[in-house]
Amino acid sequence: MKKKRVLILFGGYSSEYEVSLQSAYSVIVNMNSDKYETILIGITREGKWVRYYGDIAKIPTNTWYKNEEYCIPVVISPDRDTHKVIEFSDKYDKDKHIKIQSNENIEVKCIKNSHIKEGFVKETEFDIAFPIFHGKNGEDGTVQGLLELAGIPFVGCDTLSSALCMDKDKAHKLVEQAGIKTPASFAFSMPYKLNEIIEQARHISYPLFVKPVKAGSSFGITKVFEEEKLQEAVENAFLYDDQVIIEENIDGFEVGCAVLGNDELIIGEVDEIELMVEGGFFDYVEKYNLISSKIHMPARIDRETTMRIKETAAIIYRTLGCRGFARVDMFLTSCKEIVFNEVNTIPGFTSHSRYPNMMKGIGLQFADIIDKLIQLGLEK
Known part of the structure; x- marks a missing residue:
């Protein structure tokens, strides 16, 4: 051959x-x-x-x-x-x-x-x-x-879906239209009026997140606990993108779901991120070092909730036009409500990364994932 x-x-x-x-x-x-x-x-x-x-x-x-x-x-x-x-x-x-x-x-x-x-x-x-x-x-x-x-x-998502998934503001709006809950948020660009941003942020309430609209690996993200720190966080986010989004803090924990496929989807196991420091978040350092956090795979949740998360991940994947593969990140609240976070169209792909480990949870080995991705890419 x-x-x-x-x-x-x-x-x-x-x-x-x-x-x-x-x-x-x-x-x-x-x-x-x-x-x-x-x-x-x-x-x-x-x-x-x-x-x-x-x-x-x-x-x-x-x-x-x-x-x-x-x-x-x-x-x-x-x-x-x-x-x-x-x-x-x-x-x-x-x-x-x-x-x-x-x-x-x-x-x-x-x-x-x-x-x-x-x-x-x-x-x-x-x-x-x-x-x-x-x-x-x-x-x-x-x-x-x-x-x-x-x-x-x-291999992977096309131009449009890649761009949409990178844009947190547009992705949230589309997913919300599909009937899935998203964090309360608003986006803005330079020049901005600080007093207007402060007023809008009060409607979201603290703590809240300030993020670049288009950036990954938690670069430029700040969790803000008080109004006095808002401007500093906004200026930091603008170092990474020309648009900034301010998002509601969701009271719950993050779960992820690996998705593989074009039309027929293979849904991997669901994982869970446990933050062991109160008030922290899964920033760049934690994502690649796990100093004060743990990843549980499979997630420590019941079967019914697991199935709802997988179904929601598939809806989000299709809503944003994803093809090939992606990791869909969501929050699960204390009331077991699922809230959309973001989609990574090229998730981390080391042997220790979340995506291959979630697929390993359903029996797909690293080499099998690569074979399938190449096959899917040639089908498009």
Whole structure:
């Protein structure tokens, strides 16, 4: 059987760059080498795109980009006739990084023009792209739009659903229209009038959350307990996005649900986040270190509530047009009411991350998830 050639995209011009490196490494090492051949494209913190030929162990340590010999400038071709990446090099060395392998459908051309100095172009075709970005400039529909423009099959949600899920304000409004409870909230952009923001916040009551509208991994989020701290929290949130949302604090705990599929959905086990510090929240430090929190999988809830959460997750997934996979995060109140929080269209994907562990809870191993995601991407 001919191997599928999978284009792995990682890194990115994003505050969640390092999280992407961890997820990408886990996906790469768990891909079945008998089924797939990988092509790696890394995007540096500064936004430079390169094809990476080096040791994959250098990816999670963020040292992958330091040896330029193994990082060749690259672009994805927007030509819809073929799915390919194009590399540019000022030299051709058949024994090193641009060696042509016999099983690759590659053209090498000598070029010279006003934009690229004399050198070589290498074209490599592939079957499907697997974006493994987190946050802005990767999970928000930007890269998905590029892939759709080029007619390239890819893993995960499309441009529109990726953008909607990244936008907390619009996602909440759509989910609320579907009949699911959402936190009371309001959004605003610069310039804003502080006295008006303070007045609106009083209707929500304290404590409340101040968040960037479009950011992930809890970057820029502050839990505000008193009015005097509101302006500082707003200014902090504006460091991460040009829109800010102020949300009601939900009295309960967070639950998550992993969803896999396009039309027919596979719903993973439900997990629960236990915060062991009163008044805290699941911020960036807690998400990746679990210093004062625990993740219980499965969640410590009864079967009937578990089924309601799964059903709600499926409704949210479909309402926001998700495809491929996503993690739907909700709150469960003391009255067992389900309240929508957010959708992560490219959830953390390390062996310790919530999404693969929730799928493991229903019997799907990491490699099985990857197989299914690639299959779903090729179906779209």
